[in-house]
Amino acid sequence: MNPLLAKLQPYPFERLRALFAGVTPSNAHRPISLGIGEPRHPTPAFIQSSMMESLAGLSVYPATGGEPRLREACAGWLQRRYGLTLDAATQVLPVNGSREALFAFAQTVIDSTRDAVVVCPNPFYQIYEGAALLAGATPWYAPSDPARNFAVDWDRVPPEVWARTQLVFVCSPGNPTGAVMPLDEWKKIFALSDRYGFTIASDECYSEIYFRDEPPLGGLEASARLGRTDFKRLVAFTSLSKRSNVPGLRSGFVAGDASILKQFLLYRTYHGSAMSPVVQAASIAAWNDEAHVVDNRAMYRQKFAQVTPLLSQVLDVRLPDASFYLWAGVQGSDESFARDLLAQYNVTVLPGSYLARESQGHNPGAGRIRMALVADTAECLEAAHRIVQFVQSRKSTP
Numbered sequence: 001m002n003p004l005l006a007k008l009q010p011y012p013f014e015r016l017r018a019l020f021a022g023v024t025p026s027n028a029h030r031p032i033s034l035g036i037g038e039p040r041h042p043t044p045a046f047i048q049s050s051m052m053e054s055l056a057g058l059s060v061y062p063a064t065g066g067e068p069r070l071r072e073a074c075a076g077w078l079q080r081r082y083g084l085t086l087d088a089a090t091q092v093l094p095v096n097g098s099r100e101a102l103f104a105f106a107q108t109v110i111d112s113t114r115d116a117v118v119v120c121p122n123p124f125y126q127i128y129e130g131a132a133l134l135a136g137a138t139p140w141y142a143p144s145d146p147a148r149n150f151a152v153d154w155d156r157v158p159p160e161v162w163a164r165t166q167l168v169f170v171c172s173p174g175n176p177t178g179a180v181m182p183l184d185e186w187k188k189i190f191a192l193s194d195r196y197g198f199t200i201a202s203d204e205c206y207s208e209i210y211f212r213d214e215p216p217l218g219g220l221e222a223s224a225r226l227g228r229t230d231f232k233r234l235v236a237f238t239s240l241s242k243r244s245n246v247p248g249l250r251s252g253f254v255a256g257d258a259s260i261l262k263q264f265l266l267y268r269t270y271h272g273s274a275m276s277p278v279v280q281a282a283s284i285a286a287w288n289d290e291a292h293v294v295d296n297r298a299m300y301r302q303k304f305a306q307v308t309p310l311l312s313q314v315l316d317v318r319l320p321d322a323s324f325y326l327w328a329g330v331q332g333s334d335e336s337f338a339r340d341l342l343a344q345y346n347v348t349v350l351p352g353s354y355l356a357r358e359s360q361g362h363n364p365g366a367g368r369i370r371m372a373l374v375a376d377t378a379e380c381l382e383a384a385h386r387i388v389q390f391v392q393s394r395k396s397t398p
């Protein structure tokens, strides 16, 4: 067996199951889960039908690089969304969802014969850590700073760590914080990349669910604005899962530095990660339509506008820049909060400490919970009312 497998940490939902073992959820309330970040708005009918119309594609082996039409649809979306012109043949590559791509990317860019470090935000999407460990690298966790809208504090990474860093994961909009990385932070990261030579993987799968007027700044957009039009050492990861409510489709794309994508394509050819032609057809339809994305965003906006003020009466929480999460501060332990809430009100939330690692003596997720507002507004409101009652009843219990 690969000994690196033993380094993998239990997934947050495994830890949640262990935490909830032996808890009897209140049977006075029907269960509501704000735990899993899985989109639950309906999949648009036109995406389903474009899949059905493309079933003939099942009879051929797809190319790993995808059909030119798909790559052009992805490049077209980048043009409309960010005003960027990329070469669809060399700077865009379809992937089977961003999760597999984030993992595979680390396997492609890490040279484990040198003492490699991968810098991850903290808290973070767990795949970054597993990808780093299985690539033979050591993760280094850069804390997000609650005092600066949960911006990652890159200054906390010591120069000797940067000197060994081969890959940095950026997550903007962030999971779980919802924070969007501003241009100044990008400037800093690009300068560090120029100095130390690391690659930047910019995970942007929540880019279309936002609450401010201005859409979130993308990594490629930031790069171009700063005159880096070749996207040197930068690859952005984009997904249809949240944008188009198709987590089961497994479709996204990566875009950026052509020389890195060439190697990534080579890796993927051996790994066997070509996208089904049926999925490619549905993806083309999805990337070419924006109306459903506008409607989807409106649903999240309306939901967050109703739920956030309720919860902010009792929790340290406010509207994030983007994403479908609320990242809330609670009194006391996040684990006891989650366990007692399930027992008394049958609502599942994820303890924040499960989404972060202790680093430099501190777990930046401790004392926080993540709530995924993926169910419909009525269900999320019902959960919020129960959480308000729960916190108020806790306060009144000595």
Ligand SMILES: Cc1ncc(COP(=O)(O)O)c(C=O)c1O
Residues within 6 Å of the ligand: 037, 096, 097, 098, 099, 100, 125, 171, 174, 175, 203, 205, 238, 239, 240, 241, 242, 247, 251, 252
């Ligand atoms: C931050 C982040 N990146 C990537 C993913 C993977 O999404 P997908 O593989 O569906 O594109 C998720 C899924 O929850 C996520 O939260």
